[in-house]
Amino acid sequence: MAIALQFAGFDINNLRVSVSPLSELMAVLHVLAEPDHHFESSAKVQAIARNLDDRLIAEFNALSPLWARFRARFFFPVSTEPKQNLDLELAGMAALPLEAFVSMAAEAIRGFSKDLPAAQQLLRDEKVRREFLDTCRSRSLGRFELAEQLLNDPEQFRQRIIEFCLDCWNSFFKMEWEDLALTVGRAAAQLAGKLNQTDPIATIASLSVTAKAFRGASEVRFDKLQQRRVKMAERELLLVPSHWIGNHLTVKDNAGYPVIVHFPAQTRQEDLLQIHQMRGRLSALSADSRMELFRHISAEPMTTSELAVRLGQPAAQISRSLRVLREAGLVVSDRHGKLVYHRIDTATVLRMGPDLLATLTR
Template identity: 90%
Template sequence: MAIALQFAGFDTNNLRVSVSPLAELMAVLHVWAEPDHHFESSDEVQAIARNLDERMIAEFNALSPLWARFRARFFFPVGTESNQTFDRELAGVAALPLEEFVSMAAEAIRGFSKDLPAALELLHDEKIRREFLDTCRSRSLGRFELAEQLLEDPEKFRRRIIGFCSDCWSSFFRKEWEDLALTIGRAAAQLAGRLNRADPIATIASLSVTAKAFLGTSEVRFDKLQQRRVKMSQRELLLVPSRWIGNHLTVKDNAGYPVIVHFPAQTRQEELLQIQQMRDRLSALSADSRLELFRHISAEPMTTSELAVRLGQPAAQVSRSLRVLREAGLVVSDRHGKLVYHRIDTATVLRMGPDLLATLTR
C-alpha cells in the first residue's frame, strides 16, 4: 500500500518548506499517546508529563484521538506562510470555517478518512449523525464521547482544543520550542537549499526510506498503511520538518488546503530499514537449520569447518546458510590469518525488535 504524490503539471513555485511549532507540539502529544510506537522518545516525553498537573493529564487523555495515528489536519499549517509563530497558528485554527474544522476534527476522532460525511450532514442529518457516532463508539468510548461533544457544540469544542494547546505552550512547550527551533529551522534551510539545487521529486523522495521516486511518471510513493493517489497539479505542497516525530512520516491531503509532508528532521535515513530488509532478516532465521547455526555462533565465533562438525552438515550447506544470514545483515565474517570466523552482528540482533516495530508503524 502507498500514498502516491503525482507531480505531473505541478508548479514548483507552489512548493515550500515550513517550520511549524503547532505541528511539533502535536508530535510531542502523539509520542505521549503512543509510546510503544516511539520507544526511542518515550522516556523524554514521560519526563515532560511528570511535571504536568492532573487536570492537564486528564485533558490530554480525553483529547488523545486527535493526535493518535490519524492526526487532525488543523494541527498542521493551514496556510502557505513558510514560518509562523505558535500564537498565529492557533489563530489560524480559530479562523477555520466551522464546517471545515468539524470535518477535520471528525476525521481524526473517527480515525480514518474514507467516506466521511459532509460536515453539514454530520451536524444536521439525524441518521448520518447517529451512524457516525455508532462508528466512533465501535472504536472506543473515548472517541464516542469526543464525537458527541464535537457535534453538540463545535465552537465550544474548538475553544477546548485551542485552550489545551495554549496550556501546553505555557506549561512546557514554550521552553521545548526554544530548544527545538534551531534544529528544525536548520533542517528546513538545508532542505530548501537542496530543492533549489536538485530535482525536487528525487529530493522529496529522499525525505524517507519508505519513499520511492518514479521520475518517468513524475511520482513519489510513500509506503504507508493507506492507499491513495494525490494529483499535485494546482495543489500547494508544504514540507514540514519535525524532531519529535521520530522516523514516522505523515502525508495529509485535505481538499482546499496545502498537501502536507511531515517528515523527520534528524533521523538518519540510511539506518532505517525497508520492509523488504526486515522480511529478509525474519526469513533468514525462519529455517531450523539456520537458526541452529545462529545459536552456535552467538556463543562464540566459529569457522565453517567447525560449524560443519558441530551441526553434522556438509561444509557447502553451512556456507550457504552463512551467506543467507550474512546478506540479511545478521552475521559478520572476519579473517584471522588463513581462517575466517563467523559471528552474529550483536548490535543488529539487539535492534531487531525496535527495528521491526519502527518498520511496521512508520
C-alpha cells in the same frame, strides 16, 4: 499500499518548506499517546509526563484521539504563509471555516477518512449524525464522547483544543520549542536549499526511506498503510520538518488546503530498514538449520569447518546458511590469519525488536 503524489502539471512555485511549532506540539502529544511506537524518545517522554499536572493529564487523555494514529489536519499549517509562532497558528485554527474544522476533527476522532460524510450532514442530518456517533462508539467510549461534543457545539470544541494547546505551551512546550526551533529551522533551510539545486521529485522522495521517485510518471510514492493518489496540479505543497516525529512521515491532503508532508528532521534515512530488509532478516532465521547454526555462533565465533563438525552437516551447506545470514546483516565474518571466524552481529540482533516496530509503523 502507498500514498502517491502525482506531480504532472505541478507549479514548482507552489512548493514551500516551513517550520511549524503547532505541528511539533502535535508530534510531542502523539509520542506521549503512543510511547511504544517511539522507543527512541522514551526517556524524554517520561520526563515530560512527570511534569504534567492532573488536570492537563486528564484533558490529554480525553483529547488523545485527535493526535494518535490519525492526526487531525488542523494541527498542521492551513496555508503556505510562514507562521513560525504558536499564537499565529492557533489563530489560523480559530479562523478555519466551521465546516472545515468539523470535517478535520471528525475524521481524526473516527480515526480514518474513508467515506466521511460532509460536515453539513454531520451537523444537520439526524441519520448521518447517528451513524457517525455509532461508528465512534464502536471504536471507544472516549471517541464517542468527543464526537458528541463536536457535533453538539463545534465552536466550544474548537476553543477547548486551542486552550489545551496553550496550556501545553505554558506547561512544557515553550521550553521544548526553544531547544528545537533551531534544529527544525536548520533542517527546513537545508531542504529549501536542496530543492533549489536538485530535482524536486528526487528531493521529496529522499525525505523517507519508504519513498520512491518515479520520474517518468512525475510521481513520488510513500509506503503507508493507506492507498491514495493525490494530483498535485493546482495544489500547494508544504514540507514541514519535525524532530519529535521520529522515523515516521505523515501526508495530509485535505481538499482546499495545502498538501502536507511532515517528515523527520534528523533521522539518517540510510540507517532505516526497508520492509524487504526486515522480511529478509526474519526469513533468514525461519529455517531450523540456520537458527541452530545461529545459536552456536552466538556463544562464540566459529569457523565453517568447526560448525560442520559440530552440526554434522557438509561444509558446503554450512557455507550456504552462513551466506543467507550474512546477506541479512545478522552475521559478521572476520579473517584471522588463514582462518575465517563467523559471529553474530550482536548490535543488529539487539535492534531487531525496535527495528521491526519502526519498520511496521512508519
